[in-house]
Amino acid sequence: MFHHITVLHEEAVDGLNIKPGGIYVDCTLGGAGHSSLIASRLTEGARLISIDQDDTALAAARERLAPYMDHVTLVKSNFRRIKQILHDLHITQVDGVLFDLGVSSPQLDEAERGFSYNAEAALDMRMDQQQELTAYTIVNEWEESEIASIIFKYGEEKFARRIAREICLERARKPIETTEELVELIKRGIPAPARRTGGHPAKRTFQAIRIAVNDELNAFKEALEDSIEMLAPGGRTSVITFHSLEDRICKQTYQEYSKGCICPPGLPQCACGQKPTLKILTRKPIIPTDVEQEENRRARSAKLRVAEKLAK
Numbered sequence: 001m002f003h004h005i006t007v008l009h010e011e012a013v014d015g016l017n018i019k020p021g022g023i024y025v026d027c028t029l030g031g032a033g034h035s036s037l038i039a040s041r042l043t044e045g046a047r048l049i050s051i052d053q054d055d056t057a058l059a060a061a062r063e064r065l066a067p068y069m070d071h072v073t074l075v076k077s078n079f080r081r082i083k084q085i086l087h088d089l090h091i092t093q094v095d096g097v098l099f100d101l102g103v104s105s106p107q108l109d110e111a112e113r114g115f116s117y118n119a120e121a122a123l124d125m126r127m128d129q130q131q132e133l134t135a136y137t138i139v140n141e142w143e144e145s146e147i148a149s150i151i152f153k154y155g156e157e158k159f160a161r162r163i164a165r166e167i168c169l170e171r172a173r174k175p176i177e178t179t180e181e182l183v184e185l186i187k188r189g190i191p192a193p194a195r196r197t198g199g200h201p202a203k204r205t206f207q208a209i210r211i212a213v214n215d216e217l218n219a220f221k222e223a224l225e226d227s228i229e230m231l232a233p234g235g236r237t238s239v240i241t242f243h244s245l246e247d248r249i250c251k252q253t254y255q256e257y258s259k260g261c262i263c264p265p266g267l268p269q270c271a272c273g274q275k276p277t278l279k280i281l282t283r284k285p286i287i288p289t290d291v292e293q294e295e296n297r298r299a300r301s302a303k304l305r306v307a308e309k310l311a312k
């Protein structure tokens, strides 16, 4: 049973301002919470393309979306291929693109996927089960400096170098096979007083390794830029992020595309001719209500940002 509680369910779909006959893309199908709401607002002639790289999500979503399958297309792929996916479907412009980033609850709950620091499993963490790179490779084969760098950059973990050192000392003795072994090494790398504050000591390092395994930040940046390019005038992007690194990419990309003239100050008139591509509709991100945060822990760090494509 695929059980994922959709975060900012109505808010993210309302953000798309659905036109009943439009063409929409849900880049992160997951348990199809957002996709089924979008599909329920579409009428004949409309189209929803829902993408996920996880086979389990696609199988479950197929059932949930059964009543709408006449206007829904499911695609197993990385969303960083959005342009190619749309091109293959002969679609040149879309009216809205939704991202609800990160992992789904089933991915976290199925211990054998290796995403959780609370369950023993092989070091995996792949969203796409056919991908080659796994957490095992990163932990056992990457250079110590590379491991330290991703833990610092993607986990914002200040003891990154010490943790990387512990990992490399251990793997010189024998390969590190499981999430549990990794958790122990992370704990060893964090001084005792720091271990007692700020949640589970392995949280930041697990997040970092997961981001690296799935190349999450680069995939999102590329896909967001390509989505903006594929939007029809008046089309919208609606993006839910769950940590500051993703949110920063969204905010900065929206800002870049909403900039007009970039001439140096003091010129008597504009020489660059640059026009803004996007209008940002959420100056401050929308966050889940207190009730939603109370009911769903995952919702606590969620932020929604919406932007609209301007006419040229």
Ligand SMILES: C[S@@+](CC[C@H](N)C(=O)[O-])C[C@H]1O[C@@H](n2cnc3c(N)ncnc32)[C@H](O)[C@@H]1O
Pocket (backbone or CB within 6 Å): 004, 005, 006, 007, 027, 028, 029, 030, 031, 032, 033, 034, 035, 051, 052, 053, 054, 057, 077, 078, 079, 080, 100, 101, 102, 103, 104, 127, 219, 220
């Ligand atoms: C938070 S869940 C989405 C939940 C969904 N909105 C719902 O309401 O049920 C994120 C999903 O996006 C997928 N995903 C994350 N990054 C992806 C990528 N680069 N390409 C394709 N799918 C991705 C994950 O496999 C996961 O199923």
